[in-house]
Amino acid sequence: MSALAGVALEHPVMNAAGTCKSVEEVDSFARSAVAAIVVGSITRQPRTGNTGNVYWPGRVYSINALGLPNRGLAYYGEHLPGMVERAHEAGKPLIVSVAGFDVGEYQEIAEVVADAGVDLVELNLACPNVWDGGAQKRIACFDPGQTAAICTAVGDALLARAGGDQAGRVPYGVKISPFSDPAALAELAAVLAELAGRPGGPRFVTAVNTFPNALVVDADHRPVVDVELAGMSGPALKPVGLGQVRQLRRLLPDTVDIVGVGGVGEGRDVAEYLRAGAAAVQAATAFWNRGEDPSVFGSILASWIDAGGIDPVDSAIR
Template structure:
């Protein structure tokens, strides 16, 4: 039995945001081997996401430009309590990934979500696939000041909402993009450290989201994803994810947990992320590349147990 931000986990393997969006999805994941169900990312307004082909399953990497498809805050306000109950009946905590298009949206969505009984909130500050009028929106985590403002607003709201009982406060964390500039990662970690030291500060960092703006063509030289630029994930991202986790573990206090993401397809990947300093891991590409079969999480778990069992050669 392990734990994340004080929430008990049967083991460290979770689904990543983007794989579970509806009450029906939660029902499916409740029967899977994941230790915690991650729902979202969700936005204030419903989103259909990007049109056309938005996913390409490569052999050593995949590309996706989903564009945050989800049913919007009103749907989740109505259905999340039931999703939480279903997850808890299966012995699984539930996290909701939140994506806003401004500080007020992150604050509003988090406040609504916190009232539904969820166990954790993950602020998605890293989605690279959002377009508006032909212009790609900036990735929030690359602006440390903006990250601090979002975290402060969300943290203050959750503290006020919990009132005099800190035990009622829903812990939250942030999901970030890969940073190729080590100085920029230090700057972001410094901001997270400073905000985490305050009441209602972030309790975990999810590292990492997809590598932004990758591009590939098929044999006919056509883009494999219709919006052309997409986030890269899968096994090729694993060394990057491991490096980010390793650096963050050295930069952040032990009170801030780290969730490793990127290329988790088997037990060795889980073991490597834990060795690098992660408390838990998430996987998405393995799920999508197996025709969205949640049994893949059971396969990863069994393989991880084999890697950690000294009786298995």
């Protein structure tokens, strides 16, 4: 068995945010091999996302500029309890990724999500291609002050809704972008570590989201996605993701778990992230490149078992 922020997982393989947004998709993932179902990211208002071609699969990387498409908080406030029930019937925790355009939005969405009975909340502080009012939004995790403000507001709100009971509140974590400056990563980690020492602090960090503002052109030198710049993911991101996980594990207290993301497509990737210090992993590119078929997670899990991972008979780590 594995665990994330105190929530038991049958094994460490999950889908990443962006792959599951609706009731129907939760049903599909509930029948898959994922250990937990990650829904979202969700925002206060419904978003159609970016228009035109928003995804391009390459051989060793992919790029996407989805723009946070989702049905908005009213939809999730109504349907999340049913999503939770469906996930739990399948023996899987339900995690919701939330994204706001200011501190108040993060808090509001997290409160609604927690009241729906979800198991974990993931604050997406790392979405690299969100436009609002004609301007590209700043990536929140690159601003330690903004990160601290969001985490404090969400943590205090979730703790208050649990009547001040630290053990009874819904745990939350943050998803961050790749950092090329180790000093900046250490600064963020120091903020998260300090917050983790308080009641209501973050319990996990998901590392990493896509590498921002990548450009791929076709044979005619035209961008392959219509908004031109996009987030890069897939196998090429794996060394970066592994490096971020290793650094974070050294920088953060043991009370903060780490979820490794970036290039997870087979059992060896899972094993390497766990050895680097991750408690669990997430995958998205492998899912999209298989035509959005959740059976890919069964393939990843089986490959990890074959490589010496979890024993399906007694669930013991070999």
